[in-house]
Structure formats: structure tokens, C-alpha cells
Amino acid sequence: MPLDKVVPDFRQAVADVFDGASIFVDGFGGPGGMAQFLLLTLWERGVKGLTLISNTAGIGMTAGFGVPGGRAYIDHSILIENGRVKKIIASFPVAGNPSRVTPFERAFRQGKIELEVVPQGTLAERIRAGGAGIGAFYTPTGAGTLVAQGKETRAINGREHVLEYALTADFAFVRAARADRAGNLVYKGSSRNFNAVMATAARVTIVEADEIVEVGGLDPECIITPCIYVDRVVPRPKDDTPVLAETYYARVGARAKP
């Protein structure tokens, strides 16, 4: 593993993402914490048959979730609406408001995409377990509900628990506020959420960093993701116009903004 993990451009960063790959994509729901340039570059490359693992199935562009006024960014919806995704694993797949039909919901209703819906904490813990080398765990979450169907259960301390298996992926698309050249990371606010967990559980973790500093430029007491989990770091441009939703829609042609 090289000690300098900075890759100069996004195309090089996603060059080995292959057809059929599984990818962790962070973002609680809105643009915060999402590696939009990695997603855009992957869309440009045209790989297909992907499995995406993310908290949502892309609700930021359509439902405006977590979007400050007038600044909608692209999300993993751009891979879904272009038929690149065969399966989504998510906890919050669709917009809360049924009238806001996302690209995922449209594809799902047309039978073009598979969904595994997972409680959010179970999703996070499955990824944590994947990164930590734990094969599976028992959780009380979901016991006696649809999510426990077909799964092994057992009573622990008198309470029903459900066996949930660890989750790993081929790639993680992580967004960090600051990285050093070795790949130590810090995040900002609530944008840490799945990023810090996903970074640990992918075979290749690719980081889109808002700022990159020299090794030694981060306080070692405050590093959230140690560089052992990180394979590549790409600087995110200061100009984020290319990943604004309006730019994307203008680029893909006359398709109306949903």
C-alpha cells in the first residue's frame, strides 16, 4: 500500500470499477457527505449491473431531502435512471411523500431493479461487522416483523433476536472534509454518518476530499478514519458546478427535472 494515496483525477480513481461491482455510497439522504464527483465520473464511464449499498436509493435530487434552497446536487439516482444498477440495499429507499417519485421508485415499479430494505441501524452494523471481520450478529431490531422473515432467530436474555450477516463491498465512495496524503480522514458534522463505517468494509475505498493536507497536517487525536482503511484520495474541485443537478440535467438533454 503506497503511503501517498492521492490520485490526481476522478477518472483514474474509478478506472477499475467493473460491471457487476458492489459499491457503498454514503449520504444520509441529502448532498451532505456524498461523493458526487466519483458518482458523476462513474456514470460517464458507463459501467453497469451495479449493486449499490446506501442509506437511501437516491432521494436528494427528487425529494429535495437535505438540500439547501437552490443548491440541489446529483446523487446515486443518476446511475439508477440510466439503468446501471441491478440492486439496491437501503433503509430509506423512497421519498417520504408518495407524490415525489424518484428514479429508483420508477425503476422498481417497472421491475427493473431489485431492492433489499434493511433497518438503518442493522445496515450500519452489518457494514461495521464487515469491516471488523465479524461474520454475523444477533440484533433485536426487526424481530417479529417482515425483515426477520426467513432469518434465523434466537431468544437472548428472554428477547427475540434476528441473525444478520455482515456486509462488504468491492468499492466504497467516501466523502471526507479533510484528508492527509496518506488517507487519514476527518468529516464534518452529520456528514460523517455512513462514510466512516463504509470506509472500513470495502476492498477498495476511494475518498473524495474537500481538502487534502500533508501527512502531519491532521491532529492524530482527532482522526476519525485511520489511513489503513483508505486506498485512494482525490481532491474535490472548489468549483462544484459539474455536480449540481441542474448542470447534470442540462447535460443529459431535454429530460425534465422530476
Next chain:
Amino acid sequence: MADMASLLEKPRLDRDTLAMRAALEMPDGAVVNLGIGIPTLVSQYVPEGRQLLYHSESGVLGYGPMADPGQEDMDLINAGGQFLKWVPGMAFFHSADAFAMMRGGHVDISVLGALQVSEKGDLANWMLPERGIGNIGGAMDLAAGAKRIIVTMEHVDKKGHPKVVRECSYPLTVRGRVSLVVTDIAVLAMTPQGLLLKEVAPGWTADEVQALTEPRLLVAPDLHEITL
């Protein structure tokens, strides 16, 4: 007893007043997670002199008010995607920690909305069967993990059907963990004997609440109107 049609027309508590009643349940110093909708409103009505520690599954502890217009930061949101204000004393953590806090019993109270609540304390709040797809989000972990589950909701659905039912017909979120239900006409507590009607909205009687409720209600000897 009044007929159903006129009962459904009868004035009920508005969302804010319902949230005010639920806020009375928050003891000083409690760690609280508020769901989307009416539960979010609860934070605005916590009685003076009580300080709560708010937990959000987006990875924030100790948050304060919503961000001022123009100050929204996409890196600081609550679980509903609303923007929070940067205030001193907050702590951030990743999603596995956010839910370890819940399942590990570190969150005292979870206030959740509901589509249906059963007399056994079952909760259904993640999928309308007619939509055929739903969002679990953090609801199952909260409902399974928080020490006390309080449901806030309208007493009947848009078609006038009771939401307090014998058995939930919608997909479940959790079994047997709801402890208190605050609706726009009543306050109901789960007891080993069954659902206990403790309070009614001003102008409502126990019989009228019963008429809009599927399971048989026990009536508290000291049944009284909701006061704030």
C-alpha cells in the same frame, strides 16, 4: 352517544397542542430522539426548567434549534433532513454508533409517529400496503432500542378508520414496545390489563373516544381532560 359522522367532525387538538401534551412526558435530563412530523414539534414545547439531550440518527447528539434561514449547512442535518444550527456542546458520530446508542439502551425516550398501534403495544409506521414500498429508516432500531416509546398521531386515519387497533394490519415496526399513545383526542397508556384511557381532549367523553377506537378501552378512575 353521538353518531360517527358527527364525531369525526368534532374539534380535536391541532398538531402543536398534541405536541405540547407529549412534551409534558419528557423528564429533565432525558436523552430523547424525535421522529419526523409531530414528534419533531415536541422540542418546541418542553416545559421551562427542563433540559433535554437530543439524539439524531444522522449522527448528532446535543443539537439545538433549526438553522436560521440562509444559514443552512448540508453537513448538519437531523434525521428528517432539516438543517440544524451549529451550537456548542454537540457531538458527532458515525451511523453504527448512532444505532449502538439506541439498541444499547442509552436513549431514554423515542417519540414516533404511527400508522397503527395495537392494544398489545405493537407499532406499524413504515409502510402503507397500498404503496407497496416503504421506508424503515431508523424506526425499527428506535422502536426496539429506546427505553420508552411514545407514539404521537391522529386518532383516526384520513378515511376515519381507527388507528388504535386490536391487531395491526399494516407491516409491523416492532412488537409490544409502545408505552404511551398521545392522539388528538386522547392519552392512552399500555398496561398489563390493556389500553388505559387516562385523558381526553377538551369536550370529549370516554364513550366518544371508544367509538373511534377498535379495542375495548379501560377507563382510568381519575379520567380527566388534557391540561397543559
